Amino acid sequence: MYYEYLTIGIILFILGVLGIVLNRSNLIIMLMSIELMLLAISFSMTLFSVIIDSLIGQIFTIMVLTVAAAESAIGLAILVAYYRVRGSIAVKSLNLLRG
């Protein structure tokens, strides 16, 4: 009965993926897309925990939120350090390492 909410989670996740793949300018948008994907996953997990009536999904959700917070903190820190060195955070200028 809650399965229709699953669509929201999937759509959000795909939006996040598209945000990473199609975004060619801004690194912050990329980080935000990752957050969005994590949120979509967390949403789906809470949904499933309700559906299957198990708490473990919610525990995982809290852990994912924690990890997401830590991850975005470190990501933003790297971003700031990167900005200090390069003076720009354009994604296109990230291509120093080529195959």
Added chain:
Amino acid sequence: MYLLVLFLPLLSAIISGFFGRKIGTKGAGVLTSSCITVSAIISCCIFYETTLNSSATYIKLWRWFDFELLTTPMGLQFDSLTSAMLVVITSVSALVHIYSTGYMSGDPHIPRFMSYLSFFTFLMVVLVTSDNYIQLFIGWEGVGLCSYLLINFWFTRIKANKAAIKAMLINRVGDIGLVLAMLMIFKEFGTLEFLTIDSLLGLNPRGENITIICLLLFLGAVGKSAQLGLHTWLPDAMEGPTPVSALIHAATMVTAGVFLIIRSGPLFEGSPLALTVVTICGALTAFFAATTGAVQNDLKKVIAYSTCSQLGYMVMACGISNYSTSLFHLINHGFFKALLFLSAGSVIHAVSDEQDMRKMGGLIKSIPLTYVLILIGSLSLAGFPYLTGFYSKDLILELTYDKYYIAFAFWLGSLSALLTAYYSMRLVYLTFIIETNSKREVFLGAHEPGLSITVPLVLLALGSIFVGYLAKEVALSNVIPPIVLGSIKIIPLALTLVGVDAAFKRGRLPVPPQLSGSFLGTKPKGGLSVYFYQSVYTFFNSAWQFNYVINHFIVKNIWKFGHLITYRVIDRGLLEIMGPRGVSRVLIKLTQKFSNLQSGLVFNYALIMIVFTTLFIYTGCQPH
């Protein structure tokens, strides 16, 4: 004693070859000559024991090939054929050794030369004494190798190098025939020993296989004995020193082919087709070489072609199943041809290394002894009655006439007898009798050679006179003289006399002036007959254009094939493209393409990751 005849030459070759520096020039000469002389004496004893007392000796030495089916021990076989060959080989070789000490004096590499000569003798003895085909093949290849080394003795001369390579390669064509024949023999009989094969022949093996074996064996003999088709190495091999020509191309190496046929005689008896081929090839060779020899101007080449011609006789005699006659001719030929070659060497020595007969003449006054010797040799070669050549040559012709179905061979042989007489007398005439054509200082400097040269010559001359008469009873004891008409019997002799007469007549009658141009190579002024004469002369002088034809149609095409097809198309083409170069090129391109996927752009990486994750999940969800 039986082993000594084998190992004395080997010993002298090793000592002279490896310790030549220690024993010096003179030491090498004396050592090798005495070793081979002792070997010759021993082989005379062997001849006495095995042939005259008719007690053939078989010695098994050690086990060599010892598989399940193929057991071929090293073994020696001394029967009458071997001992007769041994006497010829070792005695001629001993005389050649002694001769070389005089002839080659002043050459800086005498120990090497003597070592090669001894080694050659050793391998030839191995060839004739072996009791199986494999051991025979050692000697067979060995004499080819030694002929290479000896023809190439003056290795700084490009012509000698070329001639040696030619001799080696053309011999190798025949060797392939022998190897294939050995394979066939093993397949057919399961053994390679002569005795076993001979006894197995009574079981009536399949005829066509025997024919193939015989034809392959004959191919081997064609290469080694310089029969028509593979004969071109023999005249070129005259580039070596004269004693080498005497040893290799008179008494030993070229006779190996005839020896092979005689040894495989029981096999040949099983195949009439092969015998016919042998006869026809031999007769054609005899005729071909005689016509060519009649117009050669090089002293040694005349003798070389006469060797070729006489080998044709021997092979022809084998083809009509008269092996003992062939062997008899081989023995006689060994003596008088060695005499001819060595006396030719003496002549060449006297006129300061000039070989062209047109630049000789009048030498009868300066070197009379050599004249007498070369005359004996030539008369013996021409089959003059009561000299050595007469006993075997006339008999061969009569026997050929007796086989009515190849009378063709008789007439070719008789014509060759005429031409043989003509060119041997022409040789004597141009060299000794006509007015001299040589330079004044050369002519005045002509002198008889020393004792070490004349003594072997005199011994060989005695051999050329008496061997035929003495060995007649032994060699021809089982030959029934054919019944032929007196007029037929007289034909070869008459033709010989005509040939001798023609050789002298050409001296008495000067060459017509319009014909003389053809000798000098200028354009003839005469009519069609002169042109005809000239073209015939050129044709014969260039040995029926065999070299030209073979070079043009076979060798050149094989070279072209080798360069264009095997080298350029296959080696540097297909194999390179499919092999190292092509593979490396494709791999480099592929890896470059793959590494270009890593563009360094984050969103591309993300896309790739997502695409492949999706694929992974998709394939994981497929029902298995």
